Amino acid sequence: MKYFKIALALILTVIMLYVARTNSRGRPEIVSHVEAGYTFQMTTVPKIVEHQSDRITLAVTGPAAPGTRVWFRTSQPADVPADNADAFARVQMQPDPGSRGEYFTEVTAGRLGGRFYYYFELTDSTGSRLATFTVEGGAPFVLKYFGEVPKVVTLAHIATIFATVFFIALAAVSALSVLRGSGEVRLLTIHLFLAAVFAFLGGYVFGIPMNYFAFDVLWEGVPFGTDATDNKTQLLFVYLLFAVLSSLGTLTRGKLGRDIYSGKALGWVGLGAFAVMLFIYLIPHSIQFSSTLTYAFCYSWIGVTALLYVVGYLRSGRIAGRMA
Numbered sequence: 001m002k003y004f005k006i007a008l009a010l011i012l013t014v015i016m017l018y019v020a021r022t023n024s025r026g027r028p029e030i031v032s033h034v035e036a037g038y039t040f041q042m043t044t045v046p047k048i049v050e051h052q053s054d055r056i057t058l059a060v061t062g063p064a065a066p067g068t069r070v071w072f073r074t075s076q077p078a079d080v081p082a083d084n085a086d087a088f089a090r091v092q093m094q095p096d097p098g099s100r101g102e103y104f105t106e107v108t109a110g111r112l113g114g115r116f117y118y119y120f121e122l123t124d125s126t127g128s129r130l131a132t133f134t135v136e137g138g139a140p141f142v143l144k145y146f147g148e149v150p151k152v153v154t155l156a157h158i159a160t161i162f163a164t165v166f167f168i169a170l171a172a173v174s175a176l177s178v179l180r181g182s183g184e185v186r187l188l189t190i191h192l193f194l195a196a197v198f199a200f201l202g203g204y205v206f207g208i209p210m211n212y213f214a215f216d217v218l219w220e221g222v223p224f225g226t227d228a229t230d231n232k233t234q235l236l237f238v239y240l241l242f243a244v245l246s247s248l249g250t251l252t253r254g255k256l257g258r259d260i261y262s263g264k265a266l267g268w269v270g271l272g273a274f275a276v277m278l279f280i281y282l283i284p285h286s287i288q289f290s291s292t293l294t295y296a297f298c299y300s301w302i303g304v305t306a307l308l309y310v311v312g313y314l315r316s317g318r319i320a321g322r323m324a
Contacts, residue, residue: 016281167191170191193244
């Protein structure tokens with residue numbers, strides 16, 4: 001049974017990491033658009049290593065009237081905001097001699113942490129616009145510049161994140177046993193504690209250097225910033241910290257603190273850790289929300305979690321007092 005639980009946790013870990021990877025918006029993806037009888041398709045280039053170059057290729061099919069031109073509209077070299085796309089500079093894309101209907105342009109990244117916006121425009125022989133290709137909703141595409149991260153930092157970050165997911169999955173399996181009445185509550189608390197330790201290591205100890213080398217920032221979780229990835233990591237750690245503090249009595253065999261919930265309730269806390277992780281991983285990696293929404297949600301999450309702990313702590317104190 002022990003090995004079965006470990007195997008099940010490993011399977012859940014692989015599934016969760018696969019979901020996170022395929023759900024990421026920081027990876028190249030094939031996108032297409034149809035407008036005015038023209039079809040556009042490209043594989044996105046979401047990021048480039050600082051000061052290096054890459055090629056953006058666009059396939060266009062449709063009426064090939066003489067004088068039709070394909071333009072790469074970019075916010076470079078001027079610092080044009082994303083919502084002022086009509087002011088973007090025009091760079092005519094060149095036909096790719098090795099294919100039919102494909103056009104390309106070369107782009108060079110600036111210093112890490114920077115970005116620029118772009119979209120595509122098709123004009124006729126008089127310069128009139130025939131069609132445009134943007135992100136759904138009319139927003140421009142984004143290309144970010146990032147730096148090279150030392151391999152030791154990357155590997156340590158990946159390893160600790162893997163360990164975090166594994167111990168949360170193992171905690172969920174242990175929690176199911178506790179809820180059925182056949183599991184050890186202390187084993188559940190150990191799994192939650194290890195998950196919290198690795199979440200701290202992966203998110204902060206190795207996550208901060210990852211941010212520094214890749215984006216020239218340290219930490220953009222609330223209250224220091226609104227980056228969705230850093231805030232997702234922080235929200236998960238906050239919940240795991242709550243889970244560990246809620247079960248200190250069992251975890252330390254009564255040497256430090258007390259459990260603020262019953263064993264069965266702690267089983268639900270353990271399942272909650274997996275639910276929180278699932279919720280967080282279903283949010284696409286690299287997605288960004290408005291600052292207002294980010295601050296409101298994150299502070300609400302932290303406040304509700306703290307309230308749950310305080311209420312449970314006070315309630316457990318009254319119960320212990322009556323039993324004394």
